[in-house]
Amino acid sequence: MLRLCSRLLRGGAVIGHLTSWSHTGPSPLRCFSVSHSCHGHRDYSLPNATWSRHTQELYRKYEELSKIGAWRRIPSYNSSVHHMADAPPRGSRVTRLFTRNLDQDGVGFEYSMFYNVAEKRMICIFQPGDYLEGPPGYTHGGCIATILDSTLGAGAMYICGKVMTANLNINYLNPVPLGSTVIVDCHVEKVEGRKVYTRGQVRSHDDQILHTEATGLFIKLNMREVDHSTD
Numbered sequence: 001m002l003r004l005c006s007r008l009l010r011g012g013a014v015i016g017h018l019t020s021w022s023h024t025g026p027s028p029l030r031c032f033s034v035s036h037s038c039h040g041h042r043d044y045s046l047p048n049a050t051w052s053r054h055t056q057e058l059y060r061k062y063e064e065l066s067k068i069g070a071w072r073r074i075p076s077y078n079s080s081v082h083h084m085a086d087a088p089p090r091g092s093r094v095t096r097l098f099t100r101n102l103d104q105d106g107v108g109f110e111y112s113m114f115y116n117v118a119e120k121r122m123i124c125i126f127q128p129g130d131y132l133e134g135p136p137g138y139t140h141g142g143c144i145a146t147i148l149d150s151t152l153g154a155g156a157m158y159i160c161g162k163v164m165t166a167n168l169n170i171n172y173l174n175p176v177p178l179g180s181t182v183i184v185d186c187h188v189e190k191v192e193g194r195k196v197y198t199r200g201q202v203r204s205h206d207d208q209i210l211h212t213e214a215t216g217l218f219i220k221l222n223m224r225e226v227d228h229s230t231d
């Protein structure tokens, strides 16, 4: 972990990159100003042929809201380093962001995130594919935890910059069918020193079913504590 943090932080880490999303002026980060690709990398937050009608409808709704300025789509690449303006050297390692580690569309995590600055709110339109099975026909709880952690964490990063998950509490209330469309709705509740308290829900696309509730504690990273000696 220390090695990972060290490498990320020295390279102008992705989380630092995410920090500057909150700048009000023109973004210094070229990746986030490009809607369809970042230096040729595919933006997975854009619709593909495997998205259901419900997933597409929700996406269009937030896309429209983005046009009037309330929301902003968050591009998504399949490696953490693709989110960085200045990626650290990776050597021979080819890493993949956990939620983007399948090459086939539709079978894993299909999702798109949008952020609302005024509400300190991050939403994620999520369509779990068939390879995320837990109970027969339903999404594995670990996958639900992953998308919650990612959405809560992205919201915390937008407000506070470099953070890591310290605590994640989840109540699973109703199972999430594979292939369904859910909305992961998260916000930052409060910030106390380095602690960022977040809360979120997973609801069905029509808000009729509350699938999951969660709270997350994220800790702002103290760069002085990063140990480079393990490299």
Ligand SMILES: CCCCC/C=C\C/C=C\C/C=C\C/C=C\CCCC(=O)SCCNC(=O)CCNC(=O)[C@H](O)C(C)(C)COP(=O)(O)OP(=O)(O)OC[C@H]1O[C@@H](n2cnc3c(N)ncnc32)[C@H](O)[C@@H]1OP(=O)(O)O
Binding pocket: 001, 014, 015, 079, 080, 083, 097, 149, 150, 151, 153, 154, 157, 163, 164, 165, 166, 167, 193, 194, 195, 217, 219, 220, 221, 222, 225
């Ligand atoms: C991380 C890479 C993410 C890469 C994403 C890249 C691109 C993505 C792009 C778009 C997608 C967007 C977002 C995705 C976001 C996130 C998803 C991934 C997130 C993760 O997958 S992340 C991995 C799992 N995560 C860990 O691997 C953490 C291991 N852990 C540690 O590294 C340390 O533990 C640390 C740093 C957490 C704290 O360590 P530390 O030394 O800096 O701070 P310290 O311990 O002093 O605590 C300071 C104050 O927090 C309180 N505190 C601490 N822990 C607490 C707890 N559990 N409960 C209650 N209070 C707690 C203390 O009580 C004190 O409170 P007080 O100030 O009041 O005394």
